[in-house]
Structure formats: structure tokens, C-alpha cells
Amino acid sequence: MTHSSTSEQHVDLIVIGAGSGNSLIGPEFHDKTVALLDDGRWFGGTCLNAGCIPTKMFVHVADVAAHAADAPRIGLSFTRDPVDWLAIRDRVFAKTDKISRAGFRYRDEKSPNVTVFRETFRFDGPRTLVSASGVRLSGEQIVIAAGSRPRPLEVPHDGDDPALHTSDSIMRIDALPASLTILGGGAVAVEFAHVFSALGVRVTLVARSERLLTELDHEISERFTALASEHWSLRLGAHLGGVARDGAELVVSLDGGEELRSELVLVAQGRIPNADRLGAASAGYDLEADGRLAVDHHQRALSGGEPVAGVYGLGDVSSMWELKHVANHEARIVEHNLAHPHELIGGHPGPVPSAIFSRPQIAHFGLTEEQARRSHPDAVVVVQEYRTTAYGWALEDVTSICKLVVDRETALLLGAHIVGPEASILIQPLIQAASQGLSIRGLARGQYWPHPAASEVVENALLKAEEEL
């Protein structure tokens, strides 16, 4: 049900955030009173409404366009008909909005023990929250799953300019711009650069760093940056002066004098955990230096360095990962720990992989080569190129690689880094092996790899690493 009047209420469980937080309100809570706090903007959280899911639906469209554009390499050519942006946009959001509405309806109509509050709340004490309209809630247990938001631009600009976007708004625009300047060099920046450039938008990407995706393995970042420069105009090592309107254009000024003019600007400079908006610190909860809610191994919120019984954090508000698969895992941990306060669980099931759906894809987990050189000086590092496989020949690929970092003593995978088509799927057998603590000795030859599938690049990388052990 949805809460509709001013009141004061005490419940068994308050869940702040209707993304991964919503998913943990399982049948085991049917005899508990639950308050589900959603800020009223979109039900279901960032991933569903403005993150992974809609972006990847756009990315797939961009992939098809990019494959067609790249097809002369393999002897085909296509002329793309004018892009019907509204058809693409409305298809994506018809799907996600429907799921969002269904999720809300389920809680509103079919979950008698759950009351949905659709406005913003702030802590007014360790276990009390107050809304803008004056609703006051206290809970025996609290789950803080309030997510994160795009970091606002920190140089002079007009925050109300409708052409200045974040990932929250850029996918819902009414028409494709002729040009787009993207401020940022991380995953969000390069995914949107792919989406819009593949659909014909002239994209300029401005990053402070000298490479894109600098948090990745250096070689992967370097290869990706080189490929990116073929499709997008890059301004690397750039320092922003400000963003200002000039007629129909926004002007991005860079230190040094260059001015970049475009119809739209996307600010993609990272995300901020929403712990501040909740007033978590003033309620006594610890924050990390970057503003995240501090939690322990069992996802318990900390206060003065000590876990607070019955109060948990999960997902972007408290996680260093900002990944939906991690948030979902943490939600399962919290779901368990809420019900079993004396048998707390925690931790990851294995290394945390991350996939970036750009042009090309990237997937990786664990140590980069540089990190391994410090912590495991004799680690085995191998690079296997797609072009050593039949699938690489089929693609006419000369840029994609699978890189493995392996501990010489244990033969365990310390890291895996793939840049190239289908990286996000190709990495799974490596994740599986690493999660199970399997030595790579015999791993390639201990199973068949269907010939000539793309996975042969992983097989060959494993064989090469084994040889060098």
C-alpha cells in the first residue's frame, strides 16, 4: 500500500531505496510491518530506470549500428536509414517503465505488510526518519539502500540549462543532437559516447586523465583509448574552465583556451553516494572518506567504528563497486542477516567482475598487471590476441585481447582483462574458475571449447599462461 497522510509510525523494518533494497523484502517478512521509502522519482532504482538496463538496451542498438558501419572490413556495406530516435527511446522506456510500474503496483497492491512512501526522507536520529511532508518513521531494523546520483559539475555552469545532462536525463531526450560533448573518461562516459556516436551524433569526450578508463589495466586502457580516438574526438589531459550557453550551443571551455561547442553536454564525472542526502552522518553513522556509508563485512552500518545492530547498508550508498550484481549480492546478504542476526554472513562469492559496454566491450576482474607487479612480483602475465583464433579472423580483428594475471606459486587467477567483442560473456569461465579457487593448470585442456567459437581466445590465453608457469 502507499502511504498517503501525515503520521508518525513505528515499523519492524524500514527499507530506504526501492532498487536492490526492494528485492530483499521476501516472504520471510510477511509477518513484519515494512516501510519502503522511494524518493518518488522512479520506482526500482537507478539500474532499472537510468542505469544498466536502459543503457545496455541503447548499447545494443549502437552495437548493431557500429557493426554495420564496420562491415566494409569484412566485405559488406550498409547505408543506415535516418535514426528514429523516438522509436528507440520509447521502446526502451516502454519496457523499463512498465517494469517500474509493475514493481510499484506489487508493493502497493499485493504486499499488505509493506507501506510505500514516495518522498525523500532524512534521518532524525539513528532509527528515525522524517520526510519533507512531515511523516515520521521509526524502525526496529533499517536497510539503507539509497543508491547514488551523478556527481554535479564543479566548474561554472547554469544548472538549469536543459541542454546540460547527466545519465539520469540524457536517455530521455526528445531528439538526437547533432553534437554532444561528454565530460568524463570513465565507464558511463564511454558507454554513452558509444551509444550516441554510433547513432550519428558527433561526440567529443573531455577527460582530465591522459587515457580513458584509467582505473583499468594500463594496456587495456591504452588499447581502448586508441580505438576510441577513431570514433570520438578526444580531449585528454584536459582541464575544464566552465560551461556556458552561446545561442543554440553550449560552450565547454578548457584551460588553455580551447572552446568546444555542441548542442548537448553530458556530465559523466562519477557518482556520489546518497548518504549525505539522508543525513546519515548527523544521525551518527560513519561515512567513508568518499562519502559512502561505512559498513562492515556483514553489511552492518557502523557508528563510531562499531556495527549498529539491525541497521544495514547495501548497494551504491555503501559499496565501493557501484555495480548492480554486487548490490544484488549484498541485498541477499542483508536479507539473510536481518532474519538471522546471530548467524551473520558476508563477503563476496569470488572476485568482482565489471563489464563496460562500449566500443569495444571490456570485462575484467582482479589485479591489473601493474597491481600484480607490486603485490606478486613474479606473477605470470600473458596476452592472447583475438587474431590468433579463427573467430578473430572472422571478425578481421587486430585490436582485441584477453590478458591473464596468474599467481606463479598457486596457479590461481589474480586477474583477467578482456577488451574486445563479447568480453562480458567470454570472461565468465574465468570468473567461475577464480571463484572456485581453481588452479589454471589443466583448466583449458580439462574441458572442450567448441571450435571455432570466440571462447578459443580464453582457452589459448589459459594455455599460454600454463606454459609460462
Place this chain on the structure above:
Amino acid sequence: MTHSSTSEQHVDLIVIGAGSGNSLIGPEFHDKTVALLDDGRWFGGTCLNAGCIPTKMFVHVADVAAHAADAPRIGLSFTRDPVDWLAIRDRVFAKTDKISRAGFRYRDEKSPNVTVFRETFRFDGPRTLVSASGVRLSGEQIVIAAGSRPRPLEVPHDGDDPALHTSDSIMRIDALPASLTILGGGAVAVEFAHVFSALGVRVTLVARSERLLTELDHEISERFTALASEHWSLRLGAHLGGVARDGAELVVSLDGGEELRSELVLVAQGRIPNADRLGAASAGYDLEADGRLAVDHHQRALSGGEPVAGVYGLGDVSSMWELKHVANHEARIVEHNLAHPHELIGGHPGPVPSAIFSRPQIAHFGLTEEQARRSHPDAVVVVQEYRTTAYGWALEDVTSICKLVVDRETALLLGAHIVGPEASILIQPLIQAASQGLSIRGLARGQYWPHPAASEVVENALLKAEEEL
């Protein structure tokens, strides 16, 4: 070196066939005399010259064309420029011919202990072979890796008609036909149907069975057949009368009177092992009922049911699988066993997967649902649709599935069957688990699956199966 004159020769090792057989002549044979027999047609075997590798290079071209053709589903549309068939063909064979030539040169120029004979040979005794030109070879050890060939058409036809093709010749045609009739309903037939129809050829596929790919899980075969009927004209349950020329066309007559006219005809009715051409039976070697050379668990050729010391078979000439990854594995077994006759090894590293690169892809291993219902009556069978995942939404996919067959007692995977995009890669974590004898309990939750990658359909299938155990 290449043999050039009539002679009689005794060598340490004769390898018949330059495909997977060639790969086993490793450094451990450097002090042995080796005769490598290649029939002179193309060096490197079927996979490289007329099989997996060139077909998949064409399939990738077809995939890009098909994705562009399917793009209206996701809001894009393309006009394909006229197909430059020669550019596509020559790109593929420039690559594979170069590898074939390099492989030959390596044996001819850089392998002083290996003599290459480039003509057909027949057994003239258990360890003696004679060539058409009169060369007589005997060997201490013999590896029979002579491959297979397309099964010829068994109804009346003119075998010399240049428009009547097999997989050996169809990829090297000089121009795309307007129309192609494919006789057969197996993997080769459906891969070529995809290649040519995606490039604009009107394809008719004629099969005796009521479905395509009848050896697969019934549901997979049924789904595939339904999808195939959208792109190709199908004649199922058809009985061929004959093939005859009528002017510029070939006429395929079906029992019942229908005549199918097309510019080219592709005969894709399976393959025949080349044991007959070698005269293996008259030399005393056992054949299976289907004409394959009989071998034991260690790949030793059999004679009167008993293994013949030092004589091995591998690949299509002796394998029921007709798969390159199996032939390569058998080559490694034979390589070991030749050198270690008292420590013989054998067998598969795990279930044998197979991938079919058509529209859509299929990958599978192990028991079908029907087989499991007989051998494991209480097996758990689950079907997970791509459309239950974010990647499925991105594709607008409503037809693709991942099906698992799991033993209820052991929770081991008995079979896996995927029909849909990237099936050939998506199946690998399942192959890995099955090969390692891992229970599926905890498999999905014991590792991260990057969200929202296509692999989530496998994750969800595993979760569903676990729930039903």
C-alpha cells in the same frame, strides 16, 4: 621435405592426413623419420580449407547482415549495398589458403625428418601403403587421420554438373546465385542456408525429416525449425526424386511431384569417413557399421576386435563426433600414446559440446530432454528464456532459450542446450562445470555474473534448476 620420385621407403611413423594428424608431429619426433600423407588437394585438412574456419568466417558476415536486417525490431534500419561476393570470398580464402601454404612450407622446408607425400594412398597390408604413382611406404607406427568427405547424392543426377555443389566447393563459387536449394537438414545445411540467405540468395532447404537438426533436443530443434521457416523456404518430410538440369536451372524433383528450381544446389546430407578410400578394411582393420575406422578408448585401430599396436585413428575417419575440437583432443591423445605405448591415455575431458553457427546459433552437450526421460526419469529439466533477462530485452528476443537437464540425485549437469545469440560462448561455464564434475548447487550464486551481460540467462537457468532439485 616433399617426396618427388617413385620409391620404396620404411619410416618410423606414417601420418595419413594433414589436418589434426599434422598437429601431432611435435618436437618429440625429431629423431624419427615421418611420412606425412596429404592427398594433394589442400594441405591442412577439412576444418581449415572447407570446414569450420572458412564457414564461420562467412557466417560472421552473414550474422552482420542478419542483424542489420533484423534491426527494425530495435528501431534501426539499413539498406544493404549490393554484396561484393568476391571480396568476401577472397578475404576468407586469402586467410585460410595462406595458413594452408604456411603449414605445408613448414613441413616441406623446416621439418627435415618429415617427408610430405601429396597424392592418395591405399593400404597394401596392415602397415604398408601404396600410392597411385607407385610409391610404397611402410611404417613402424601409423596414424590414420584421413578425415571424411561429403556424402554424395544418392538420387539420379549428373555428378559433373558445375552447379551441383558440396561444402567442398560452394564457398569458392565465383558469383552469388539468385537461388540455392540445399539438400539436407543438419548442421552443414543450416549453416550454409544462413550464409547464403543473409547475403540475399533465395534459399530452399529440403530435408527428409519433419524438423531440422533432429538429432538435437526436440524443443531446440522445434524452435530452430520455426525460426528457419521465417528466413528460408522449407520442404520438410520430403523425399528426393532426382536432380536434373533444365536450361540455366537445376531442378530438384520431390516425390509427390513438386519441382524446385534454382541456380545452384548444395548437397549437405552428411559426411563419409575416408576409411574406405584407404582400403582400411582389406588391410585387416575393423570398421564400424557406418564405415568409420574402429578404434578403442586409446585411439588404437582395431583388427578382429583387438587393438593393433602402434596404429591409431583420430578425427573424422574414426570419430562419431565429426568435430574439430574432438579431433584435436584425439590428436593429443595419439601424440602421447605414440611416445608412451605402455602408459596409454584416452577418453574425453568432459562432455562433448557442439555448436551450430546458424540463425540463430545453437550450442549443446550431453543428454537431450528425451534421452534423459529414458535414462534419468526424475531428471530436472528447466527452460530459461533470454527474454527474462535485460540482455534479452535489449535484443527484443522472444525465441531464445537456455535449457538444462540436471540429475536429481547428484545435481550434476546431464545436458545443456542453448538456442539463441552467442550460444557458442554462453555454454562454456556449463561445459566447465560439467567437465569438473561440479554439482550445480551453489554454482550460480558462487560467482558473480556481470550485470546485464547475456550470461545472466545461464545464471537464471542454473538458479531455476537448483530450485527444482
